[in-house]
Amino acid sequence: MTQDPTLVERVEYISINDSQPEEPGPVVPHERQIVDQVIAIWKEDPTTENLGVPKLHAIVKQKHPNWTVSEKRVKQLLKKFGLLSSQEQYTYAKDIKSELTPDIELPPKVQVVMTSKRGKCLYAKKPISKDELIWSEAPLFFVPPLANVHLVEHGSACANCGKLLQQTEMKTVLKGLDCDVCAEVWCSIKCKQMDAQLHGTLKHNVFNPSLKKPKIVDSNAFLELQEYCLKESWNALYAITLIYANMLLDKSGVKQKQFNAMARVSQDVRYKALDSGGGSFDNMNGGALFVQEQQETLWKEGYEKFLRVFPKDPISYKEFLLFMGTYNINNLDSSVFLTQSHLNHNCDPNTTVDTASDRISGLKVYAKRDIKEGEELTTTYVNPSHTLYQRQRELRVNWGFICTCNKCKSDAKESERRKSSSSSKKQDAKDIRNMLKETKKQVGDGEIELEIPHDNSTERRKSVRFDETVVAVSN
Template sequence: MGIPSIEVLNINDKPESSNVPQESVVPHEREVVMGVMAIWKADPETETLGISKLHALVKQNNPTWSLSEKRLKTVLKSFNLLTTSSQFSYANEITSKETPGLSLPSTVRLQFTKNRGKGLYAAKSFKAGDLIFEEESPLFFNPPLDHFTLMKNGMCCSYCGVTNLKDNVKRGLDCNVCSETWCSGKCKKMDKLHSSLKHNIFGDTKKKLMNSSKWFSYSQFCFDNKWMAAYAVALIHAQCIADKTGLLASQFDAFAQVSQRTRYKAIDSTGGAFDSINGGALFVKEQQEQLWEQGHRAFNEAFPGHEVSYEHYLVMLGTFNINNVDGSMFLVQSHLNHHCQPNVSVVFGDSKTDGIKVYAKRSIGAGEELLTSYVNPEHEQATRQRELRVNWGFVCSCSKCKSDIKALEKRRSDSVAHVKEEEDHRNALKALKDSAKEGEDEFDLPVPQSSSGTGERRKSVKFDEKVIAFKETA
């Protein structure tokens, strides 16, 4: 028998890693932040990692970066992104008033509490699936901004934005002054602002409540910047101007209010990468302020004699952003508070102009608060928390969030145990290789502990993409 030799072979067609070192680069601070953002977005649970573990992930994703833990911590601190940093919330800066002319369904009652403000409560018991209340139409309806060009060219309904326009001209549903048209007699009747906003070009324009040419300029500005909130508040302002009773203006003023500048502080404190309404705003704070200022100037030009201050314009934007449901604002529905495990569901009709219906998701007792969800309840707890804090200003502490946090802590505990098991396994493999190289005939492997604690031996072993082959030489 010959003398055995040992050869290390690659498996899984994996080539040996190159020993040629890659040139290291020093990343810009913005690259560092975006690298961290990518990790957080891929796995929201990583947002709570300490700086050492986060640094390891960043280096793993960017092996050529020359980045120390100290610099990573400094960069994140400068952008208020450290997990130990207090994240900005603004719930205590939101104000609201009693709503004038509010007519509540007999099935609900309105109640004020110190911690939650206004809220709706069940006036009777409901079973799962019961209709609790409905609102036949929104107080303020806003057509989809992305259909602006289609509306202007008569290719969709000027009011609701529907593109299915069959024989609308023959049915007398087209405008006799401009190229715009409607999908139905209902929409034509409901579009009470059309003439005032879009072709009040005759007579003394100084006496008009609105300037049509400037309105088109403002609408185009909103369309170009994909700025739905700015478009919506201008339509709301136009409706309030046209309402001689003043009730609409008072009702809009009674919605929960906050300045868009205040909301932006929360966006900025998370790098702005997760704001679902504004699309994120990291590194563009000055540009954002310039956009607001441009919008404000164009807004006032469209409403001569009914101008608003810059600060009031920002409050209008913030008010719309925290109260709208898919672009529309409802007087009763807006009083529903949030829970990540809601007991009601809000359902739109076949058309957005049909209003909404609110159903019980489960059995609800008389006197119980009616709760909806402002975010997707299926999202991870960290994602829900971030969206609620940024878009609505509060840190959620509902029962679902608390139970999700406990479940997350358990998973992390199990993960630590798994990491320990994997480390023991790697040590065992190293002992195997070392023993083989030394030519030992016998050796023992420690039995790895499974996560269940049974101590059962693994059924298969992976040798880090390599196997050890024994050959005999003559």
């Protein structure tokens, strides 16, 4: 069978065209492409978040030489999406509400004071010496590590504290520390006593609405939610599910009242801070401004799973977001502590909070320095060694305020001093270069006589060539 020469010619023609690379040409990028690129620059190097629009525009052009995009357009887009660093950054401290905590037993030298500016605070009733133990407390709500869920299910980690069990510790089943229904075990009597009721409620209940007294929790729904939280790395949903179950098991209702008296704010309000100002971005999908819809979808999906766990005691979606936001601003290492949650922030705090290595033993609060009577007790919510910009951004996004403590004021002054010094040096260098250029124009390529000291003698050099550098000519 002979081939059609026309077909061969056509195939060859197509092959030649396909093998040719696409000619790069001018491209007008979509606004999302531009903003995504700016956010990518910020993610790659966080220090660039302080750059002005001209420098950001220059970096964008450097990365995409074929983009047709003006500096003006970059500025307009950053302003449109609330990413212009000069814009006022969103805070939500005014939206945080709290009440006096019921049935709280305070340390002997500490009192709670409600203030108009800082809300609920802890103050020293008596002088406290440096390194003095002010108080210790167990968690009001203990939340085990989500990452160890599968190890717990197979009896390789404690069902309560999540501690990894060595082979020698696997014999705990012989000590009565194993569950009668499943393969989970506890590492100590203390852990079993803390967790036994919650464990049975969450993991060994089958909800049957036809019963006169149906169970408060659907265990199958909880196990499904637990897997979902693990998949999404959603610790907050996992935590509030455990906390709500604890509240329902507390017949006195005190724990729920104490939690509700803490600083409270809705999660959707907190999220607005993530979506504003100076390059803040979410870790889910690039820039926060493009994931609001996905975030709300995730919240609603989590809410539906939460409701299935508690078919008898549902809460509204609004309450769900408030629950999550309250947990997020009050937890310490995932757990919630009653007295410690009253401590306000300072980048140079006067207390040190030490959490126990086994986590279930709670925490201890020490005086970092001498504390006077009537002085507020403070802790730090962030790493004090971080830069001013890093601290301010983390505090604004996670706790809703701009810190104005003495350390922040001092760091801001130092930053301005360095900027001023740097600008002055740059200006001096620029002035010298201009002077040299101007002088060179006047004298041309000729030579001029300069007196240059040499070995403290009065001997004169013959001549030098006046350029950007001065080179001595020996006799």
